[in-house]
Amino acid sequence: MTARTDVFIAGGGFAGLALAIALRRALGPSFAVTVADPALAAPRTDARASAIAAATRRMLEQIDVWPAVAGEAQEIVDMVVTDSRLDDAVRPTFLTFAGEVAPGETFAWMVENAVLLAALRERAEAEAVTILTTPVTGYEAAGGTVTVTPEAGAPVAARLLVAADGVRSRLRDLAGIATVGWEYGQSAIVTTVAHEREHGGRAVEHFLPAGPFAILPLVRNRASLVWVEKTPEAQRIVGLPDDGFHEELEKRFGLHLGALEAVGPRQAYPLGLTVARAFVAERLALLGDAAHRVHPIAGQGLNLGLRDAAALAETIADAARLGLDIGGPDVLERYQRWRRFDTLTMGLATDGLNRLFSNGSDVLRLVRDLGLGMVDRTPLLKKVFIREAAGLSGAVPRLLRGEEL
């Protein structure tokens, strides 16, 4: 017996869960949404943290997830960018952002991934999203329906299938959608440190020759580190014994926040840029990392994924309220047009930033320091960057503007 649902979402990460919640809240109890992901069987153990841009926070507020996260969210009060060599005694500051996008609304917050995922999961259950703890092994689109085959249990017939199944999306491969992109030969070391003194909500990004080293403030005097090195060096550092790791850490972090202690597991994630050649196929839409993976230099991966979710939720809701076929080619085309431009802009911008900054050349250093210095002295440019970082530029979906869907 084939079960029925309106939208079937393969993948229960940030974007998949946020889309499910937004659709249920907007379209009511008669609109059935299913999310399938084996990772939903147990609580998440993701040790990473993410920057939540202002627009993303507005969306989380709209879908009633933010209240469960707020107590664990650290406001980024300001951000300092330096450009230096590892052995420079003083790291000159080239750029400071004290970013408010609206009076009293900061441009970003730091939240641990596990906290956000748990809050999304809880809200999805409260909104009666059907949750399957099994992977999807295949699908077939025919006529007005897509039939999805979960590994365990009966097939499910849906009007639209959403592939939110990550960078190595199986559904994207099954749909025959190729990707373009490249590896940077860099990896990001991610870990959490506890420090003695208050960080005061300040984020610090050192552009070191090997790549950016970002110190992102977390609640309770902790910081999340995103530390980019060439891949072999990253693997060497991650594999060091604790005191060796600590030494490398201190060399980069400095002692401005007092004594340091690594408190989380440390992992290295290879970095690359991947963009799917198409974001849609027959009865299928790609969402989040399945559609694109960008360099984490500007902390935009999660925000891009939630922007996809906001745009797709709006496209589906508008179509459903007109009685249109929500999985039809017109509707999917609208989503694709909306998201591809934004993704390419962000992908190329982060790629350019990385190429500019992951470089020890003195000439490039001069260019970027002049550039940053200019940005620092130009309030208008700074405002543009803050709005870009906050996710408030371009054709902004209603949820990201803090409006009801």
Added chain:
Amino acid sequence: MSIDLNRASTVDQAEIARFSAIAETWWDPRGKMAALHKFNPVRVGWVRDQACRRFGRDTKRIDTLAGLRILDIGCGGGILSEPLARLGAEMVGADPATTNIEVAKLHAEKSGLAIDYRNTTAEDLAEAGEKFDVVLAMEVVEHVADVPLFVSICAGMVKPGGLMIAATLNRTLKSFAMAIVGAEYVLRWLPIGTHQWDKFVTPAELETAMSEAGLVVSAESGVLYNPLADRWGLGRDMDVNYMMAADKPD
């Protein structure tokens, strides 16, 4: 729109295959009806909003037309009837062309929608005493022989407290340039000969016909094409495409 004189009561397999092929192209948003597919969401939205206003419904609900009996005159392949049925309306689609009705039936079945398609005319439905909450005459007024007579027949089928909505083309120099020269000859959106400009209807003529049929015009809007965005939208300019809603008093 062509009138198909083949009214055979039994349809053979070859005919069904032919209808299926037409249905495929008819419903292909990039096929020969592409212009209609782009135009459709705008008129569906306006019809929904007018019905919600008249019957006190919430436009955000996906079953917002539940319980309303709606007639779609000149339903073609069902491109307007299907969305309204999905929104909960009890749809009757009427078209004098057999091909259109067969295409519409096949597609509704594929979409899993129950729509009562009939190979008939407004006159025959009125004669049979059919009544509706909403009567739609979208892009048909400009094809009929006698506009006031046609409007009075439609109005007669509207229940007291109900609504009639018509969409058509205005008879202006601009509509001649855009709908005939532009859409038919230059852009090739529509087959040459689809429209006869002298049969286009001005808003004043339509309003007079509706008033004489006992209706009160309650809303009107232009439908405008933005060539840069390749999108249709609503606007105040009623020189070419426009829609008009009229209420039947309780």
